[in-house]
Amino acid sequence: MSSPIFLGVVGVGGVGTAFLQQLARLPNAPQLVLLARSSQTLLAPAPAYSPAIPAADWATASAAPSLTKSGALKAEEIATYLASAPGRAILVDNTSDINLARQYPTFLKKGISVVTPNKKGFSDDISLWKDIFASAAQGKALVYHESTVGAGLPVLSTLKDLVATGDEVTRIEGVFSGTLSFLFNTFAPASGASDAQWSAVVAQAKELGYTEPDPRDDLNGMDVARKLTILARIAGLEVSKPDSFPIESLIPSELASLPSSADGITQFMTRLPDFDAEMAKVKDTAEKQGKVVRYVGSIDVAAKAVKVGLQYFDKDSAIAGLKGSDNIISFYTKRYGANPLIVQGAGAGGDVTAMGVTADLIKAVERLQ
Ligand SMILES: NC(=O)C1=CN([C@@H]2O[C@H](COP(=O)(O)OP(=O)(O)OC[C@H]3O[C@@H](n4cnc5c(N)ncnc54)[C@H](OP(=O)(O)O)[C@@H]3O)[C@@H](O)[C@H]2O)C=CC1
Ligand SMILES: N[C@@H](CC=O)C(=O)O
Ligand code: NA
Numbered sequence: 001m002s003s004p005i006f007l008g009v010v011g012v013g014g015v016g017t018a019f020l021q022q023l024a025r026l027p028n029a030p031q032l033v034l035l036a037r038s039s040q041t042l043l044a045p046a047p048a049y050s051p052a053i054p055a056a057d058w059a060t061a062s063a064a065p066s067l068t069k070s071g072a073l074k075a076e077e078i079a080t081y082l083a084s085a086p087g088r089a090i091l092v093d094n095t096s097d098i099n100l101a102r103q104y105p106t107f108l109k110k111g112i113s114v115v116t117p118n119k120k121g122f123s124d125d126i127s128l129w130k131d132i133f134a135s136a137a138q139g140k141a142l143v144y145h146e147s148t149v150g151a152g153l154p155v156l157s158t159l160k161d162l163v164a165t166g167d168e169v170t171r172i173e174g175v176f177s178g179t180l181s182f183l184f185n186t187f188a189p190a191s192g193a194s195d196a197q198w199s200a201v202v203a204q205a206k207e208l209g210y211t212e213p214d215p216r217d218d219l220n221g222m223d224v225a226r227k228l229t230i231l232a233r234i235a236g237l238e239v240s241k242p243d244s245f246p247i248e249s250l251i252p253s254e255l256a257s258l259p260s261s262a263d264g265i266t267q268f269m270t271r272l273p274d275f276d277a278e279m280a281k282v283k284d285t286a287e288k289q290g291k292v293v294r295y296v297g298s299i300d301v302a303a304k305a306v307k308v309g310l311q312y313f314d315k316d317s318a319i320a321g322l323k324g325s326d327n328i329i330s331f332y333t334k335r336y337g338a339n340p341l342i343v344q345g346a347g348a349g350g351d352v353t354a355m356g357v358t359a360d361l362i363k364a365v366e367r368l369q
Contacts, residue, residue, distance in 0.1 A: 178348020248309030
């Protein structure tokens with residue numbers, strides 16, 4: 001008989017909610033014993049760690065006296081609780097919190113595996129990257145983070161397979177942001193015309209759950225830079241931090257110093273329409289050359305060069321023709337020669353991102369049992 005696995009989930013936003021729905025439908029799902037959002041935590045009472053929290057109906061169940069309720073717990077407290085469960089434990093981090101990500105080594109050293117779509121930890125200073133994987137080895141714990149690049153698309157697993165089987169990856173390039181893909185595909189489509197205003201499309205991307213919790217993290221290019229940092233590291237480059245290469249920002253300079261608080265987000269979204277003419281000019285410049293503008297990234301492995309920013313593309317190119325929030329990621333390798341291995345599909349959205357998290361969870365459970 002397989003041994004029980006205990007699950008702690010932090011973050012119940014767009015991705016977290018879709019993840020819980022998928023978890024509820026899994027046969028042999030691990031037992032959900034902790035569920036946290038920013039100010040509340042729901043726990044299965046220790047020492048039995050039973051009853052578990054029903055993933056499909058956690059909101060209703062949170063009123064039940066059989067579950068323990070608490071305010072926000074510190075990461076160390078969550079780690080201690082999960083490490084004391086009567087079986088192996090997994091943390092699923094569905095937040096974008098850098099402070100929680102910086103605590104992954106604490107979890108991993110205690111033998112708690114980590115599954116997450118949160119890019120922050122894997123793209124922070126290289127010392128954290130090294131600490132995460134050294135701590136996983138020390139605690140015999142697992143780390144899965146497929147949805148940190150290309151949402152649920154098999155991007156990291158593909159790159160890891162290429163590297164592990166001895167192929168030589170020479171270049172990785174494409175569209176790595178679901179939000180920026182949606183913005184440019186809608187604002188400046190390759191076929192047909194659009195009179196959409198840039199700020200209105202940004203608001204739509206936020207509404208659809210494509211953006212980061214703070215949409216400025218998409219517009220300033222940092223989200224793409226973080227993804228390229230992760231890919232470059234897996235490809236073998238020691239990228240020291242996510243801003244160690246030039247990143248083109250689409251944030252108007254006048255709005256760059258707004259606070260990073262919830263109020264700062266509101267002010268940014270309110271004032272963005274004042275700058276629609278700037279993005280219209282960028283679109284027109286491309287149009288005059290018979291092209292469209294897109295936000296792309298590339299990693300030249302031999303030259304150790306990472307680039308992130310706007311580029312003009314012919315209207316009949318694959319990148320210009322992307323639809324919706326699609327990403328396209330091309331891997332150029334020695335084996336694949338001149339025709340790259342290409343991964344393409346939706347690169348943002350709760351359901352597709354949660355699919356990557358749930359698939360990672362299934363892999364972790366299979367290896368832990
Ligand atoms: N959305 C997408 O398309 C994709 C997202 N991702 C990544 O997935 C993660 C989640 O994104 P998304 O669901 O869109 O974000 P949301 O803003 O919708 O949800 C974030 C959740 O995290 C909770 N949270 C934040 N900080 C903490 C904390 N310190 N402790 C406990 N809970 C916390 C929030 O709590 P509260 O409910 O109380 O506010 C909220 O429930 C991010 O890292 C993002 O980069 C990756 C690929 C695609
Ligand atoms: N905000 C991100 C979400 C996925 O990583 C994006 O738009 O790509
Ligand atoms: Na992915």
